[in-house]
Amino acid sequence: MTAAVVLAAGPGSRLGALGAQIPKTMIPVAGRPYLEHLTGRLLNAGLLPVVVAVHHHADRILDHFASHPSSADLRFVHTDQRGTGADLMRCLDALPDAPFVLWNGDTILDIDLPGLLAYSQQNDGSAVIVLTHRPDAPNLDAWYVASDGTVLATLEAKPPPAPPPAYAWRGSSTGVLLLTKALLAPHLSHDASDLYAEILPALIAGRQLTAYDNGTRYFLDFGTPPALARLDDDQVAGWA
16 A cells, blocks of 8 residues: 655744744644645545654644544654655655655645556656646756656756756656655665755666656645745645
């Protein structure tokens, strides 16, 4: 069965005073904390369990979900918040040996989850990254993709590579991926701190990362005040 991981441990430093007071994922959206909307959406899609990485104000998240109806299907993993890669690695023991969806806790995305899972089954065990063409996305057009869907390079790598001389299309990361423990196993001992700068470029080098084109459907990284002000309550409330 496909599981899910939500990265919700970040300190919210880009949100200033608001981020210092509350976990980003607990910001109210349409009357409920965003994390409640997100975990509900993942569970309703049949993803079990949903593992949530927590650190910053973790007690606030745990207290909210302690008596929540979905609590039996949620797993909370405390991390040291040393980066997206390290947080993800801490969650692997709580996952079954099956593909899992990874979702950044400050990302809102309109996506066909069953379509993503079906797409991944056609790609021979490769990891999948969901890319958007929205012009307001962070790291605009930083991911270069071949005609067969293989990711050729990402400018989010450190150091960023030279763009490939030939490619089919470019897109921006949405913070949603489909991964497996087997693909991540070679990186366990490295404890890489950044998923996008270190781990995913390694998968690209091994031609183990493909791209799912999400078009221009609704996407928002609400980790900054201007982005948070654009958040569409109706869009999120319609998920579950």
